Amino acid sequence: MAHPRSLVAPWSRLAASSLARRHPETPRIALLPLQSLRTAATKSKDKDKKKRKPRNTFVQYDLKNADQFSLIDAMHYIRAFEVGRNPSSSKYEMHIRLRSLKNGPVIRNRLRLPHPVKTDVRICVIAPPDSKHAAEARAAGASLVGEEEVFNQVKEGVIEFDRCICHTESLQKLNKAGLGRVLGPKGLMPSVKTGTVVTNVGATVKNMTGGSEYREKLGVIRMAIGQLGFTPEEMQNNIKTFMEILKKDIAQMSDRISKEIHEVVLSSTNSPGFTLNGEYKGPDSIPPKELSGPF
Template identity: 35%
Template sequence: KMTLTDAISVLRAVEVARPNSTYELVIRTAMSRGAPIPTGRINLPREAKPRKEYRILVFAEGRQADEARRVGAHVVGGLDLVEAVAEGKHNNCTTILCTTSLIRSISTKLGRILGPRGLMPSERRGTVTDDIEGYVQRLQGTTEWRGDKTGTIRMPIGKMHFPVEDVVKNVKQFVLNVKRATGNLKDAVAEAEAKAQKGKNKINAITRILLSSTQAPGIQIKDI
């Protein structure tokens, strides 16, 4: 076990000839029975990699459809859009949102098509929402992170050439974000996020936090 700054120093020494190598933060959580796979979104103080370009499709009607278009959704429509999606005409979309009034019809017709691709809107993931405007704005300014089925979360957290203080800020911000999302921290932000994503009331206890790099093994961090 090491402090965060000591671990950064060790990894820098290992990667001295590779200044563009990446620090990776690994957070292991205990998957309690019934707990969802940890997931969330974050805006790091300094991005470790180019932010993903999103292409957003929204199932909405009326005022909510107008909002979606205004904030930059690429494809917007109601039930008239179902057939086009089923035929694969919008396969380049990376995120699909749906309002609560349309989700039942959408699920019946598109569940088997979008589900296997991880694109089916769901309340648990926050992609079934009546706050289309807010979701699109958050999506465009953040990066998604997601744990695997064992509850392990991996996140590129900085480059070797970053100043130490930038790496430290990124690590602390990401750990704070994960603690909120996994139920390990209760504050106003965490409560607001829990309300937005129904069903996330189980706690995934954090068991270990490690910092690694391309060529070096993970170092357990003791002071976060």
């Protein structure tokens, strides 16, 4: 007769095999290949981002297929948009689009046009109130003249002027007043670099009232070039003077950065812009005399 221990071993093998059949092992999900695919996709995206460099120039459109107009034709269409308005209230505006870098230096200047554009510019002059400089400023058309009076108004937040110049004798008082935090962000703080700290106050005020200021912003220079009552000849003289001075400004900056004129657009206060082709009149243009009178 067999020993009981010899029978236990076969039964244990049968129990283990039956349990294995009843409860098969569940297959495990392979996560590694999926994770590797995800990391590969993210790596490819990162490579694409690295390849795309940020644009350092402004977007310029091709003008080959764009409609371009002569000065007479552009003025003709613009005046049609301004019918019924006072010729002295609306103004012609020039828009010069430049090919330039985004983070480069900008062009900024002031000029006096052959036919000044009358604007209601309020000028503040910081000078001793009882001095001859203050008298010259008032005679030239300054709206606000003084020192302590101006300082107190600015500190109280009352800024009722569009331009601010300072006489050299009052520069030290201006710096002590600490108005840079208020006037600086508004572009009204007088400084030697911008030519607003002067010795001849009267002449400077006259140039500001009859002069025009322009500054490049986002690759575009905008400036009022005339009033709607101007004749085509007056507009031509103003545009020619403006373009000559602007080209000189660009030539002076050629050592630091390259700037080129891409497009010249003429518009008005209530009209769209018309790209100019550089010609005074076209073959089908109306006579200039018809643009010289009232609407």
